[in-house]
């Protein structure tokens with residue numbers, strides 16, 4: 360098996376512990392984490408990865424101490440202000456997913472501007488999940504579907520129709536999800552979209568996760584056999600591309616057999 364993921368999603372965990380280990384405030388860990396976002400985006404663009412989705416702030420992160428929340432908001436704003444010109448030059452398209460209405464007006468307008476400024480770029484698709492929750496995304500998609508189809512009932516909604524209203528509707532599902540920081544959970548990230556994603560957990564704290572560590576995760580992924588519900592024997596009888604094609608048809612099958 361020698362496959363490269365086209366979409367990598369990352370839960371960037373461990374900033375706080377990275378700082379604590381060095382007897383520094385947690386916010387220093389986030390500053391180093393933000394610097395690593397910059398390195399990782401460049402590394403993925405250089406490796407011709409098509410999609411990179413980063414979990415920067417969950418809908419639950421508002422529960423953190425107010426000074427930490429405002430430090431994270433400040434870093435996000437600073438990131439947009441410092442990086443968008445370079446993204447434009449490097450062909451990177453930026454999208455932000457999540458409920459941005461909770462952000463300060465200045466941050467909201469910088470996000471809108473950054474998305475517009477990079478909308479025609481065709482190399483790496485960088486998506487930042489901010490005030491994002493996977494449960495929010497699914498609920499929102501159901502509501503949007505109902506608004507788009509006021510005369511239909513939920514019985515008429517299938518998996519493809521719901522996915523078309525998720526915040527990630529323009530993106531393929533990630534093949535590889537990396538979580539740094541030693542925890543093994545999804546933490547309300549891309550719940551729907553990671554149904555068949557390969558999950559890679561590493562003890563490295565996010566600020567330490569460098570391009571060699573990224574390469575190790577991609578090499579690990581290359582060895583995975585993706586079955587999409589089939590047996591080992593079926594998979595070895597067919598090229599992996601055929602198995603992935605079967606996966607793409609799966610929501611149609613599920614709809615046909617009314618599997619929910």
Ligand code: FPP
Pocket residue numbers: 371372373374375376377389390392393396413414415416417420431434435438487540565
């Ligand atoms: C989790 O580490 C990390 C976060 C909640 C924030 C991630 C933010 C950044 C990497 C920087 C800002 C982002 C951008 C896009 C500029 P943690 O604080 O929970 O670490 P811990 O588990 O060690 O406490």
